[in-house]
Amino acid sequence: MTHTLPPTPTWKPTVYAKRQAQLAAIPEAWRLPNPPATPTPTPTPRSTDDILHEQEPDPLTTIRTSDILTAQELAWTETPDTTTLLAPLAAGQITSVQLTTAFCKRAALAQQLTKCLTEIFFDRALARAQWLDEELARTGQPRGPLHGLPVSIKDRFDLEGVDTTVGWVGLIDKPARKSSSIARLLESMGAVLYVKTNVPQSLMMSDSYNHVFGQSINAFNRQLISGGSSGGEGALIGARGSVLGIGTDIGGSIRIPAALQGLYSVCPSRGRVPWDCSFMHQHYMVPPVAGPMARSLASIEHFMASLLAAEPWTLDPGCIPIPWRTELAQKPATKKLRVAIIHDDGVVKPQPPIARAMREVERKLVEAGHEVIPWPATALHEEGTALWTKAILADGGQHCRYLCDIVGEPLIEGMVVGTEEDELSVEEREKV
Template structure:
């Protein structure tokens, strides 16, 4: 007897066809390149001959301020830079399936507008004038679908492949931090309210509100994002945003004293892989050799907080995830942490968790 095909699978295949068709044919990898691609997408991107020498150089820049300067001084147009990143993102997509919504046409149209504005007025528009960036598919973008679940893994793979110099991810249990760690990126999972995002506050099913933050190949780019975003005073638009500017003096290493740093090798819940643990030990040794004080942090204080987080994150009994899956009858991803009926919290229990101070 034939097994019926779940209704969500044809939709997935159609979505993949649509994604494929949105990539210009001149940016397609050959079948040979796809079937013999090495583990590193970067190697394939560099040898694909799809990007020019200049485009490779631009997309392998790690400090976004350099690209901002190139455009502002008219050494490179936004259209040229955006084309380069679109090409690289297209190749990365074919190798890693890191994208959900492909809007190269809109990006290039906006780039042309910005180039015309700069040529006409001599002035830039905003702190990232003409530099393309990417956002996790949890943010509402006009004219495209929004994915209601998932992690920032695609964002991490895209930035790690050089298809974007700056990605904006979201985090509730590691969705910014884990992909960034796996890709060797710099990221910030900020305190709730630091980066404005209405999903953190308007979706009442979140007892633990998620946050938005930058993912980048350099600390300078992550810091530039935070600095320029907060310089725009987002709390005047979003009343839930914390009205505290970026304090450069606190982010600048002191010159008149040594640093005092804490390190966690294993908190009893997440144990680093051996190569990561080795790198951490080598870093600690180097810091101490330079005269800095490094303290191994006591994680016993984390236990009640972790227990509270688990209780809160599972508090809806998994109903939200099940409802989302029921929309197209798609099963939960294996390994996804979702509550069960025994985890369900009553309104009184939810309020108690929400107001508990640890």
């Protein structure tokens, strides 16, 4: 009896070519001799003890013992604060080429261990770093508050001449014609952009997996996920392949990966960080926001202060013209703070480590002399969740179906994508 194999989906050769191009962007000297395969999901849940006691080295250990980075490059990339690197960069004590090379090498290693990257453009980054070094030597002045600093960005932002696939096969080989406002602003502040980071197929999942680049995994344990949708950014920064990255958030997409990799982050109010995207990207009723991710609070504070000092509203009219007002965060001299705290919203019960952390926060606030007011769970929380979900699914999945149909790519199970029953009319959207 003859068995006929099913034909290869027409989109898979495109994915293969994209992955080969991605690998080719990593110099041979920066490649691990035997990179581990991406772990496959198990059919049944595994115990925490099994996961924590894996014999396979974690990504950080592998990177630190690979001998691909020099001792100086290891020290630079292990530095948690951008401010610690920016001072010697501005003084010419470190060149941008040196630092960019270090982070490019470490990002290449992180990619081989966590699948955190989408677009890799090291040559372009090093050319810009060289230009910044020459400008500093010529003028004696840094080119901005981020002069010479390598900065990573999520594959949600356009960079001229570079793909923004957002995890869709149908968007491969469609490079952006112009850069997003945040990319332009970062470069005007002196940053060196060198990589874009992985996302889930629809951007609507607290994981980062797609058919193009595969599954991003955790920087500390390869048996765990990195979160999403800014999961590639979280894994890259967690692996010290970036000291500062820009993610996006609509329902936890910055906050979840930051939590899973022990990072600091800000999911700001709408209009604080420049945000725009091309017509090929989905537009939601609930507006997403962009925000920084880093390994220290000082890095976050420096970025936000520098960004708003650059008056981004002159570049992006969607930004609100309000400076970074640190005085609002100063402790009142004559009165205590009044803080409301909710331990359980009645919709999702916090897991024990989160519940413990919340109790610890409450205790420390009380010990510091502040007034803590318990916030009761009501039906409003569940109602709010339902409204958010309705707004997110309002297009009935039309945009995702369109992107799938470009090449016949299947939709990945688990993505938060609407159906025809979820589609809302203009009138229904107004009511929501």
